Amino acid sequence: xxxxxxxxxxxxxxxxxxxxxxxxxxxxxxxxxxxxxxxxxxxxxxxxxxxxxxxxxxxxxxxxxxxxxxxxxxxxxxxxxxxxxxxxxxxxxxxxxxxxxxxxxxxxxxxxxxxxxxxxxxxxxxxxxxxxxxxxxxxxxxxxxxxxxxxxxxxxxxxxxxxxxxxxxxxxxxxxxxxxxxxxxxxxxxxxxxxxxxxxxxxxxxxxxxxxxxxxxxxxxxxxxxxxxxxxxxxxxxxxxxxxxxxxxxxxxxxxxxxxxxxxxxxxxxxxxxxxxxxxxxxxxxxxxxxxxxxxxxxxxxxxxxxxxxxxxxxxxxxxxxxxxxxxxxxxxxxxxxxxxxxxxxxxxxxxxxxxxxxxxxxxxxxxxxxxxxxxxxxxxxxxxxxxxxxxxxxx
Numbered sequence: 001x002x003x004x005x006x007x008x009x010x011x012x013x014x015x016x017x018x019x020x021x022x023x024x025x026x027x028x029x030x031x032x033x034x035x036x037x038x039x040x041x042x043x044x045x046x047x048x049x050x051x052x053x054x055x056x057x058x059x060x061x062x063x064x065x066x067x068x069x070x071x072x073x074x075x076x077x078x079x080x081x082x083x084x085x086x087x088x089x090x091x092x093x094x095x096x097x098x099x100x101x102x103x104x105x106x107x108x109x110x111x112x113x114x115x116x117x118x119x120x121x122x123x124x125x126x127x128x129x130x131x132x133x134x135x136x137x138x139x140x141x142x143x144x145x146x147x148x149x150x151x152x153x154x155x156x157x158x159x160x161x162x163x164x165x166x167x168x169x170x171x172x173x174x175x176x177x178x179x180x181x182x183x184x185x186x187x188x189x190x191x192x193x194x195x196x197x198x199x200x201x202x203x204x205x206x207x208x209x210x211x212x213x214x215x216x217x218x219x220x221x222x223x224x225x226x227x228x229x230x231x232x233x234x235x236x237x238x239x240x241x242x243x244x245x246x247x248x249x250x251x252x253x254x255x256x257x258x259x260x261x262x263x264x265x266x267x268x269x270x271x272x273x274x275x276x277x278x279x280x281x282x283x284x285x286x287x288x289x290x291x292x293x294x295x296x297x298x299x300x301x302x303x304x305x306x307x308x309x310x311x312x313x314x315x316x317x318x319x320x321x322x323x324x325x326x327x328x329x330x331x332x333x334x335x336x337x338x339x340x341x342x343x344x345x346x347x348x349x350x351x352x353x354x355x356x357x358x359x360x361x362x363x364x365x366x367x368x369x370x371x372x373x374x375x376x377x378x379x380x381x382x383x384x385x386x387x388x389x390x391x392x393x394x395x396x
Contacts, residue, residue, distance in 0.1 A: 005102035005385065007034040008095055008134075010120070012041035012113055014064040014072065016223035016256070017048065018301045022172065022200045023107050026139065027054045029374035033382055037099060039092060041116070043075050045255035047280045059091055060084045064225075072115060089119045096126055102385045103135040110161035111140050111184065114154075117161075124165040132392045135384045136166045138192070139377070141300050142173030142199070143329050144183040147322045152187065159186035166192045168384055170377055172200045172300075174370040177332060183325075197377040198370030201304050207289040209310055209364065216248045217356055218291040220284060222299050224254025228261055229344065230316050233352045234295060235268050238275050241353035250276040250291075252284070285309050293359045295352075298326040298341075303333060307369060312362035313339045314355050316347055338365040 007030050011023035020040060027036045031053030038054055043061045050056045061075035062084060074084045096104075104127050107113075109120050127134050148154055162169065171180050175196045219234040221227025231251055238249040251269075253262050262279065269277040281287050284302075288294045288309035296302045298315040306313045315333070317326035330341040340362060342355045 004033070004035045006099040007036045007103045007105060007381065008099055008101040009036060009038045009105045009107070010041070010092070010109075010123070011038060011107040012062070012109075012116055013223075014042055014062065015225050016299065017045070017254070018222055018299045019107055020044070020048070021202065021301050022141070023139070024048075024051060024054065024056075025200050025202050025374045026105075026172075026377045027051065029378040030381060032378060034102070035099070037095060039095060041088065043256070045280070047255060047282060049282065057091065057095065059088045062088075085119065089122065092119060092123050093126060096123060096130075100130060101127075101134045102388075103137060103381050105137045105139050105381065106166075107139045108141070109138065110158040110165075111138070111144055114157075121161075121165070128165070132388070135168065135381070135388050137381060137384070138162065138166050138169045140169060140171055140180070142171070142178040143325045144180075145323055145325050146183040146185075147324045152185075155184055155186040156188050158184070159188040159190055163188070163191045167388075168193045168195060168380070170195045170197050170380055172197050172373045172377070174198050177369060178329075183328070195380045197373040197380060199304055200373035200377065201301075201308060201371050202285075204308075204371045206308050206310065207286045210290045212248070212290065212292060214246055214248055215292045215360060216250065216290075217242065217293045217295055218250050218252070218288055219295045220252045220254070220281070220302065221297050222254055222302060224257030226318050226320075227254065227257065227297065229347060230295070230297065231257070231261070231265055233347050233349050235265055235275065236349035237353035237356065239268065239272060240349055242356065243272060243274050245357070247292075247356075248274045248276070250278060250287075252278045252281045252287075255280055288313075293356055293362075295356060295359075298330040298333070298339070300329070303329055303339075304371070306333075307338060307365070307367055308371070310364050310366065312359050312364055314342060314359045315339045316342050316344050316352075319344050333367075336365075336367055337363075338367045 013019040028051035041059045063075045074081045285305040288311045294313040298317040317330040319327045333339045334341045
């Protein structure tokens with residue numbers, strides 16, 4: 001029997017891998033003092049390493065058909081979405097009853113993942129009914145999308161959920177870079193305590209910079225699902241402009257890119273010796289550090305890999321359909337001299353190749369941010385659990 005107190009950690013990723021990667025890094029730090037069970041609600045690629053001290057429970061996976069998370073589908077072919085919801089709720093309730101956790105950590109909700117309230121609200125209500133009740137924590141990244149037409153209504157609804165169900169919010173950011181109130185502005189006063197952990201990275205280790213013998217461009221887009229435009233532009237830029245300059249290009253498609261698009265890119269790679277197409281790179285930060293230039297979107301994990309690698313970087317922030325998060329992050333990193341930025345609306349093979357050539361001469365960034373978010377999050381959760389235990393003892 002596991003004598004350590006338990007943490008139930010819920011993470012749903014529908015489009016990319018960033019949320020799960022960040023959650024596993026936090027879970028790894030939490031496992032030093034807790035039994036940690038991560039309930040993962042999206043498809044988990046077999047290449048993704050799960051930390052040794054973390055138990056991963058794969059819920060029947062729900063994904064997105066549109067690349068934005070707005071239209072949900074069952075990942076398992078032939079299984080009705082309503083049946084998936086039923087099975088997921090049953091698994092979550094059984095986990096709660098089995099673990100009787102000291103803390104429940106919910107990634108992103110209620111700031112996002114609003115469509116998953118149908119399983120999360122019952123879980124939170126059941127958790128509150130336990131004796132003793134666990135600490136309930138919302139885990140959220142540095143910058144939120146804040147451009148919806150009904151944003152005030154959404155912020156107020158999230159604030160209501162926070163006040164109703166949550167004890168604390170942990171913001172995984174360096175407050176010198178971004179604070180919660182910059183992209184979350186409810187008219188309702190928040191009751192849960194707000195904590196800043198610093199940025200969460202898989203490892204705070206900074207890999208050594210190794211300049212390749214010939215200029216090499218590394219192109220990535222996280223899980224790959226929303227990277228099609230960047231990948232196609234990068235391949236065309238290489239074939240039309242970079243190859244003749246003696247530059248090598250490696251494109252990492254990610255595990256979620258449509259196989260038909262992968263085959264299309266691989267066909268180009270097969271005809272050009274200086275163009276390499278890879279499906280997955282488990283040590284992306286190290287690969288960046290061994291490249292001349294990193295070209296990518298500007299998601300949370302990728303941005304932190306750029307910072308850790310200290311590599312000259314060009315970002316093309318994903319800004320389709322009102323998605324403001326990556327553009328805002330890119331703007332702040334560009335202002336601090338960490339990256340150069342090319343708007344997705346300006347993305348063509350010609351503009352991309354020109355920007356890449358300009359980035360080749362960019363001085364390697366030396367930005368300093370708090371990257372201790374995993375350990376700090378574990379400490380914050382442990383402190384909250386201890387405070388709750390003292391409160392329980394004082395009332396008995």
